Amino acid sequence: MNITLDEDKCCAAGQCVLVAPEVFDQRDEDGIVVLLDAQPPAEQHAAVHEAAAICPAAAIQVHA
């Protein structure tokens, strides 16, 4: 799994952090998403897919 982000699209909802706190964080200044782990281990994959699906700005792309 490889994750990419579109920071411009991120609306700082923080939903990804609520779902997958090991993989996503938010910048303190503006809340924009920060990727903690672009290639997370298998046990994180379900949470990452969930985060990508519910991100209200479609800012998270998951590649196989």
Added chain:
Amino acid sequence: MTDGRIAVVGASAAGLAAVEALRRGGWTGALTLIGDEPHLPYDRPPLSKQLLSGDWQADRLGLRTTDQLDALDLDLRLGTRATALDAGTRTVTLADGERLACDGVIVATGVRARTLPGVAGTAGIHTLRTLDDALGLQTWLSGAERRLVVAGNGVLGCEAAAVARELGHKVTLVGRDPLPMRRLVGDGTGTLLATEHERHGVRMLTGVLDGVETADGHVTGVRLTDGSTLPADTVLVAIGSEPAVDWLRADAALDTTDGLRCDEFCAAAPGIYAAGDVARWYHPGHGRHLRIEHRMNATEQAMTAARNLLAELGVTEDERRPFTPVPYFWSDQYGMKLQAYGVLAGADRAETVLLDAGERRVAALYGRDGLATGVLAAGLPPRQIRGLRAVIATPGPWDEAHARLLAAVGGE
């Protein structure tokens, strides 16, 4: 293996999330996605933000690439209206008369912008719901200074007014309520927003739109019910929306009062589910039916509706699960971000626990029947804002939630 057909009606945020969840959940039969707009699924929140301001072109709004859509193997019907649903036989009728016999149907037709009667065809009058609407308004706002009247000071009117003002236009924001968005956010946040709009030079007026004045087919002003008129080159009518349920009305088995009424599983009838702005479903945690017009709800509810439909059809072994989200909403105005968790609408009590207009900081609690149901904040660090979700994740006693909110934001 599955055969048969599922139809998803409405090809936007909820419709897209539904077809994706159906495929992920194991539906291998035919999957028809029907949308009356000509466009591939695109995102609406940027319409009143990055698109209106000219920062983004339309191509940034697409929710998926064509490759991603191809992988879903959809029977995609764009530019196609569904005109009827027979819930008993699960049959969808399309505008050209074609009838689709289905095993399941997910209704995701959203809402439409309310407009004024008799203004169709008048140049300079706009609503803001679709990409075409937004491009139309953007064209008017991309040139020389104009006098824009925004009728309606809810979320949409406020966001558009802010963008138009930042583009240098003369903006008048007219609302029934003297404070912007007050019906949703209450006094404290309403005051903060009023301060912001004022500071940026938006003229705010209390009034109710009665009609428009025109000359040669072009709008020249708006008339208020108190008899006054406001000159205008461009008018944005932002007076709310109506669930797109007209096509469902013929079936008496479906309750279409204020959206399509569903149970806690998002089911309106056997095999018929709904999601997104159009769905009014029973939220067990709140003990009442809710209809939520927020971007995140569209996705979350569609995922649940899809899973529950697959469970009902026996495609998966899962039990159907009630849909009990903690709703989330945001709005951007003048670089300020309002964020809310839970339910604000229908509150009988709202209390601002922190308000600092200078620093553009606010935190407020909302509730009903003695329970706290929602929280809103702006200007706080992201971690703090995320933490507020827990305060109202399940509606609980007002005083407890109030104390937790105070502790979380450090108010007095």
